[in-house]
Amino acid sequence: MNTFQFVPEGWNEEIENLNLQKIQEYQQENKTIQGIVQSCDEQYNLHINLGNNIEGIIPRSEVEDIEGELPNEKLCVGKVHKYVQFKIQDIENDRKVLLSRKSVQQEALNYIKDKMKVGQHVTGIVKNIRPYGAFIEIGGGIVGLAHIEDLSVARIKTPFERLNIGQKVNVVVKSIDRYTGRVNLSYKETLGTWEENARNFSSGMKVQGIIRETEKNKNGIFIELTPNLVGMAEYSEGYEYGQKVNVYIKKIDNEKRKVKLLIEK
Numbered sequence: 452m453n454t455f456q457f458v459p460e461g462w463n464e465e466i467e468n469l470n471l472q473k474i475q476e477y478q479q480e481n482k483t484i485q486g487i488v489q490s491c492d493e494q495y496n497l498h499i500n501l502g503n504n505i506e507g508i509i510p511r512s513e514v515e516d517i518e519g520e521l522p523n524e525k526l527c528v529g530k531v532h533k534y535v536q537f538k539i540q541d542i543e544n545d546r547k548v549l550l551s552r553k554s555v556q557q558e559a560l561n562y563i564k565d566k567m568k569v570g571q572h573v574t575g576i577v578k579n580i581r582p583y584g585a586f587i588e589i590g591g592g593i594v595g596l597a598h599i600e601d602l603s604v605a606r607i608k609t610p611f612e613r614l615n616i617g618q619k620v621n622v623v624v625k626s627i628d629r630y631t632g633r634v635n636l637s638y639k640e641t642l643g644t645w646e647e648n649a650r651n652f653s654s655g656m657k658v659q660g661i662i663r664e665t666e667k668n669k670n671g672i673f674i675e676l677t678p679n680l681v682g683m684a685e686y687s688e689g690y691e692y693g694q695k696v697n698v699y700i701k702k703i704d705n706e707k708r709k710v711k712l713l714i715e716k
Contacts, residue, residue: 457589462574488533536592559592575587577618581610589634605661622640648676659695660675660676661696662693664692696715
């Protein structure tokens, strides 16, 4: 089991086979640990096999704190066969242990409110994707939002062009609401600066790019060489967004941060 705090659930997929002595130690040390939910009962309590015929139970009230209300049934059922983090709440006997996921979330939330810094690099797992951005869990069940404009320098129409659900990513904290603990994230900050990406290219190279935008005034076509490096070629009819094209790099202007391209036909 993963004993590191503020790591996304499932980031480390290793699961430890626990015994009663280890469980007691984890309780005394207030450790955050991890397991896979085996089932959800009729009362929406989650059941986890801790090993050695020891059953862990996360009561519905300890699954996740949503504005002081019980989590809905869909959330509980949706945890089955997924990784969750928890703390040992109570050892009823040598075969049954009560667990709390809510305490892990609250600990992570307190850290975000009091200690997390803007610009801090954190690991995350993509949990959901919407047209406007990606929801990324950064630890203890806390989910931040990376808006679509924060996924890459090159303009994209959908976050699916950059991320997939379940993908492990490195992200940067863009902003924090200290009152609610809501976090906005940036993925593009981890993809390298303009200068770092430009070093991989040179004038005279022939490479493949992706068309991201054609200027309305027909001055040029913007072509993505990497997510954080875009060049421009002269406007020409017949090209569409997302189309892959072979280009010739005419010039890289490091001072103006511009790349001039020629589309090979």
